Amino acid sequence: MSRYGDDVTALAAPLDDAGDFDMLLDRVGDAQVVMIGEASHGTHEFYQWRTALTQRLIADKGFSFVAVEGDWPDCDRVNRAVRCSPDAPGDPREALAAFERWPTWMWANEEVADFSRWLRAHNTTVDVRERVGFHGLDVYSLWESLREILIHLREHDPAEVPTALAAYRCFEPYGESAQDYAMATRMIPASCENEVVDLLVRLRERASADGGGAFGAWQNAEVVAGAERYYRAMIAGGRESWNVRDRHMDHTLDRLLSHYGAGAKAVVWAHNTHVGDARATSMAAHGEVNIGQLARERYGEDQVVLAGFGSHRGTVVAGDSWGAPMREMPVPAARSGSLEDALHVAAPERALFVFPREHRPELLTDELGHRAIGVVYDPDRERWGNYMPTIAGDRYDAFLWIDQTRALHPLHTRQVDVLEPETYPSGT
Numbered sequence: 197m198s199r200y201g202d203d204v205t206a207l208a209a210p211l212d213d214a215g216d217f218d219m220l221l222d223r224v225g226d227a228q229v230v231m232i233g234e235a236s237h238g239t240h241e242f243y244q245w246r247t248a249l250t251q252r253l254i255a256d257k258g259f260s261f262v263a264v265e266g267d268w269p270d271c272d273r274v275n276r277a278v279r280c281s282p283d284a285p286g287d288p289r290e291a292l293a294a295f296e297r298w299p300t301w302m303w304a305n306e307e308v309a310d311f312s313r314w315l316r317a318h319n320t321t322v323d324v325r326e327r328v329g330f331h332g333l334d335v336y337s338l339w340e341s342l343r344e345i346l347i348h349l350r351e352h353d354p355a356e357v358p359t360a361l362a363a364y365r366c367f368e369p370y371g372e373s374a375q376d377y378a379m380a381t382r383m384i385p386a387s388c389e390n391e392v393v394d395l396l397v398r399l400r401e402r403a404s405a406d407g408g409g410a411f412g413a414w415q416n417a418e419v420v421a422g423a424e425r426y427y428r429a430m431i432a433g434g435r436e437s438w439n440v441r442d443r444h445m446d447h448t449l450d451r452l453l454s455h456y457g458a459g460a461k462a463v464v465w466a467h468n469t470h471v472g473d474a475r476a477t478s479m480a481a482h483g484e485v486n487i488g489q490l491a492r493e494r495y496g497e498d499q500v501v502l503a504g505f506g507s508h509r510g511t512v513v514a515g516d517s518w519g520a521p522m523r524e525m526p527v528p529a530a531r532s533g534s535l536e537d538a539l540h541v542a543a544p545e546r547a548l549f550v551f552p553r554e555h556r557p558e559l560l561t562d563e564l565g566h567r568a569i570g571v572v573y574d575p576d577r578e579r580w581g582n583y584m585p586t587i588a589g590d591r592y593d594a595f596l597w598i599d600q601t602r603a604l605h606p607l608h609t610r611q612v613d614v615l616e617p618e619t620y621p622s623g624t
Contacts, residue, residue, distance in 0.1 A: 203559035204542035211546040211596065214248040220503070220594050221256060223550050228453070228499045229491050230259070231464040233471035233592075235505045236569035237299065238513030238522075240604040242505045243307035245596055249503070250463050251314060254328055260456045261329035262315075263449055265466035266303050268419050269340040270295050271332030272412060274303075278315040279327045288312035293607050297336065299571040301513050301522050301606035309607065331452055333445040333464070333487075338423035339372045341416035345399070348413040359398055363391040363420065374423070378431035388424060396421045411455050418448065438484050442470060446490040464491075468504045469568050469584070476590035477566075488591075503594040506567065508540040510601035514573035524603045526575050534565040535588055539597050549595040551588075560589025 198204075209219060224230055230253055234242040253259045264271060273291040276284035285291060292312065295304040312330065319327040342364045349357045366388035370377040381387040396417045403414035422444035430437035445466075453460045464471065466487065469479075474486040491500045509529045513522050530536030538559060539547070551560055565583035573582075588595065 198538045198541040200538040200557075200559040200562075201542040203557035204539060206557065207549050207551070207559070208543045208547040208597070209549070210544055211245070211548045211598075214252055216548060217249055217252050219550050220249070220501075220548060221252060223593065224253070224257060224501050226499075227461070227501050228495055229449070229462050229464065230501045231466065231471040231488055231491065231503065233466060233468035233502070233504045235468050235507060235567055236512050236514070236527075236573075237302045237467060237571050238569070238604055239505075239507070239510070239601045240307060241507070241598040241601045242596075243305070243311075243604055245598070246465060246505075247307065247311040247314075249596075250311070250465075253461075253463055254315075254318065258461065259328065259463050260460040261331055261452060262463045262465060263331045263333050263452060264303065264464070265334055265445070265470060266332040267297060267334055267337040267340065268332040268412075268415055268448075269337050269344050270297070270303070271330055272344075274312055275330045278312050278319060278330050280316060280319055288316055289607070298519055299515065299522065301604065302571070304607040306605035306607065329452075329456075331448075333448045333466070335419060335422040335426050335441050335444045337416075338374065338420055338427075339367070341419040341423075342367065344416045345395070345413050345420070348410070348416075352410070352413075353402060356398055356402070359395050363388060363395045366391045374427045375431070378427040381428050382431050387428065392417075392421050392424050415448065415451065418444070418451070422447075435482055435484055442484075442486045442490065445470070445487050446494065449487065449491070450494065467568070467570075468506075468566075471502055472504050472586070472591040473502060476587040478585040501593045502591070503596060504588075504592040505596050505598070506536050506539065507597070507601040508536050508599045511603040512569055512573065512601070513603045513606060514569065514571055516572070516574065518572055520572075522606060525573060527569070527601070528575055528578060530567060531565060531579055531583055534567065534583055535586065536567055538564065540599055543597050543599070545599045547597040549597065551593055551595070556589045561587060563587050566591075 210216060232246045232249060250262060274288050277288035277291045289309040292304045292309055315328055345360050349360050399414045399417040403410040426437055426440045429440045449462060453462055470486045471488045473488045473492060474480055474484055475489055488502045510527045511524050512527050514525055515522055530540060563585050566586035567582055568584055569582060
């Protein structure tokens with residue numbers, strides 16, 4: 197028995213069905229933001245139980261939208277489908293199947309398709325103003341967002357098209373290669389920053405005066421601005437690109453909450469490395485922040501609930517390298533002495549942990565390695581990496597444990613070129 201066996205036994209509650217989330221919903225209370233993580237982007241059970249919890253947050257707690265670690269334009273097509281827009285497909289699965297950016301399986305999978313169909317069905321039962329949205333928080337869709345801006349302006353605000361074209365033409369010589377653009381800004385003192393700022397200022401003003409109709413164009417402009425900063429930071433080296441990305445996601449979440457109006461509440465889906473408070477991990481020593489930390493700082497710890505996931509062994513979908521074809525891989529038994537190892541020894545096969553605010557046992561206050569699997573994964577190298585030193589009780593408010601997991605079920609999407617450089621760290 198692990199030294200933490202008694203702690204695990206005292207904290208663990210069985211997790212057999214969605215009714216077992218009552219204790220966690222009590223903890224959520226009137227919180228404005230619930231972030232639900234995942235220990236990998238390719239595990240069926242993480243998506244399955246995250247869906248079950250989200251459904252209860254929507255049905256029982258009135259949450260307003262789901263915001264995910266995905267691109268704004270792709271997720272906006274899903275949003276229109278789940279909100280029953282007349283210009284969207286009747287089946288949200290069609291919108292998911294159109295995802296093109298590697299790794300497509302993160303969102304283009306059967307598990308998300310099932311949730312999006314449930315969400316559309318839910319939205320048909322409520323007033324249009326109460327329909328729950330589905331949005332992307334991430335920063336990568338520079339060229340897609342520029343094209344969406346041009347489409348919007350040509351239809352709704354032709355006078356502003358020249359400003360958008362100036363930004364588009366500034367990026368055009370780089371052939372939609374973020375790496376080529378970033379390298380060019382390093383080699384010569386020139387960038388598209390001024391053109392992007394001009395575009396952003398104009399669309400921000402239009403959105404403020406529009407009363408909501410131009411919100412999507414404004415958000416796409418924020419993506420372009422964030423992506424331009426991200427790629428310049430990435431090519432310069434170091435860890436600042438991580439912070440640019442997570443601060444962009446934090447700002448996007450805040451814009452969405454403001455856009456939805458007074459009383460709006462958000463569910464966030466992202467990897468544990470983004471959701472779990474960075475200050476309780478080795479990330480803090482490297483100067484990194486994440487959206488879990490930023491949300492606690494912005495809204496207050498009583499208004500934010502952070503839930504992580506973990507497992508002992510199983511299978512997962514990932515790539516051997518950045519841009520490689522996805523494949524099912526084994527996940528070996530967790531490293532000895534890790535958080536996952538302690539839970540494997542003493543926890544039920546499926547368990548829910550809602551962490552006490554005070555009088556925490558050693559399991560929650562000791563620093564333990566905690567596994568993180570990205571979209572790039574090598575099971576043979578896991579024991580030399582993939583574990584982040586973590587104080588679990590400070591990183592999360594709750595934790596969902598599934599001892600043995602299996603790979604998720606990707607949709608069949610067409611093969612696409614990889615236009616984005618590898619992200620740091622490990623594509624999470």
